Amino acid sequence: MQTKLIAIDPLHIDRTLCAEAGSLLAGGGTVIFPTETVYGLGANALDAKAVERIFAAKGRPSDNPLIVHVASAADIVPLVERLTPMAKQVMTHFWPGPISIILKKSTLIPNIVTANHPTVALRMPSHPVAQSIIKNAGVPVAAPSANISGKPSPTAFAHVRHDMYGKVDMIVDGDVCEVGLESTVLDLSGDMPTILRPGAITPQMLEPVIGMVTSANSASPHDDSPKSPGMKYRHYAPNAQVVVVTGDASRQDMHIARLCIAAKCDGKRVGVLTYEDKGNIYNSDIVIYAGGTPMEYGSNLFAALRQFDDENIDLVYAPFNWTDEYSAAVANRLYKAADGRVARVE
Ligand code: TXA
Ligand code: MG
Numbered sequence: 001m002q003t004k005l006i007a008i009d010p011l012h013i014d015r016t017l018c019a020e021a022g023s024l025l026a027g028g029g030t031v032i033f034p035t036e037t038v039y040g041l042g043a044n045a046l047d048a049k050a051v052e053r054i055f056a057a058k059g060r061p062s063d064n065p066l067i068v069h070v071a072s073a074a075d076i077v078p079l080v081e082r083l084t085p086m087a088k089q090v091m092t093h094f095w096p097g098p099i100s101i102i103l104k105k106s107t108l109i110p111n112i113v114t115a116n117h118p119t120v121a122l123r124m125p126s127h128p129v130a131q132s133i134i135k136n137a138g139v140p141v142a143a144p145s146a147n148i149s150g151k152p153s154p155t156a157f158a159h160v161r162h163d164m165y166g167k168v169d170m171i172v173d174g175d176v177c178e179v180g181l182e183s184t185v186l187d188l189s190g191d192m193p194t195i196l197r198p199g200a201i202t203p204q205m206l207e208p209v210i211g212m213v214t215s216a217n218s219a220s221p222h223d224d225s226p227k228s229p230g231m232k233y234r235h236y237a238p239n240a241q242v243v244v245v246t247g248d249a250s251r252q253d254m255h256i257a258r259l260c261i262a263a264k265c266d267g268k269r270v271g272v273l274t275y276e277d278k279g280n281i282y283n284s285d286i287v288i289y290a291g292g293t294p295m296e297y298g299s300n301l302f303a304a305l306r307q308f309d310d311e312n313i314d315l316v317y318a319p320f321n322w323t324d325e326y327s328a329a330v331a332n333r334l335y336k337a338a339d340g341r342v343a344r345v346e
Helices: 015-026 048-058 073-079 085-094 128-137 157-164 203-210 249-265 294-310 325-337
Strands: 004-007 031-033 040-044 067-069 099-104 119-123 170-173 184-187 194-197 241-247 270-274 286-289 315-319 342-345
Touching (some): 015 040, 040 048, 241 249, 249 342
Parallel strands (some): 004 170, 241 315, 270 315
16 A cells, blocks of 8 residues: 655644545545554544454554544543543643543444444544644544554654554654653443543542542563453563562662673673662663653653664663652553563562
C-alpha cells in the first residue's frame, strides 16, 4: 500500500492538509496522526470495513476494543446510550485532554470497534492537529496507538514511519507527543468509577470532581481476568529484555554495575535506563537518561525503549523507585515492558 507522508506544524495548522487527512478518514482510509499522548492510527469509527483495516495494520487481536475520538464533547451524544452526570463532569473538567471514558454504547457504533462489548471508550484529544483532522473528518475516529501490536507506543513521527509505513494510507508528522503515555482509561459504565489504565489524569485529580475512584490492578501483565481486554496482552516490549531494579536506592548503582558486568561476560549487549543523570557509572554498553521527573521520564520512556532496540541491546536494567501518583502510570508501562522481570536490591 502507498503511504502518503505529510507534516503539519501544531503551532501553524495547515487547514488544507487537515482537510485532506479528514476526507481520507471520512472515505474509509487509515490515517496516523499525533495526539498529546501518543500517535493514533485512525479510521472512521462508523465504518466497520475501515476499522477492520486498523486491526490488520497493527496485527491487533480482534478482542481488544478501540477508543473512539471526537472533536467536541457534544459529538459523543449519539454514540452512547446515556450521557451520565458523572461523565459530563469528567468531560467538563478534563476534555480536551488525556483521559478516555467508557460508557454504554449506542447502536451507531459497530461491534468491531468495541470487540462486541456493550460499552465504548471515548476521548477528545487536545492536540491541535488531532482536533483539526477529526473535525474535518466529520465522523468519530477510532484510533489505537499507532504501533505494531505489542511494541512500545509511538511518540514521534520516526516511530510510526518505522512501524507503519506501507500499511496505512497517510501518516501525519505533527512533532513529538508531549505526554508520551497513553490516556487514562476511566470506566464509567458501572456503579463505581474505575481506572482501567493509569495515565496523566490521576485519581487525585479525579476525586475532587467525581468522588472516590477505584483502580483495576493493571500493573501486572499476568492478571488473567482483566476488565480492560487490552491489559492481558504483552505490551510495550522492546526486543531487549527489560529488568526493573527496585529496593535499597543507595545500593542500586553498585548492584546494576555488577549485573552489567555479568551480562557482558555472557556476551550480551546491555543498557541502563535511568532517572538520575550520572553518566555511565555502570560499565554498560549504553545508558539512556529518560529525565529526572516522572512527567519527563514518562514522556521519554517509549522513545528510550525503541532506542535500545536501535542499538541492538539484549538486556536493559531500569532502576525505579518513584511512588507518587503520576508515577503509577509510568510504572505501569515500565513493568509491562519488563514482562514481570524485577530485581530487588535488599
Ligand atoms: O492515549 C490514548 O488513549 C491513545 C491515543 C491514540 O488516543 N490510544 C490508545 O489506544 O492508547 P489503544 O487501543 O492502544 O488502547 C486502548 C485501551 C486498550 O487497553 C483497550 O483494551 C481499552 O483501552 N478499551 C477500549 N475500549 C474499551 C472498552 N469498551 N472496555 C474496556 N476497555 C476498553
Ligand atoms: Mg496501544
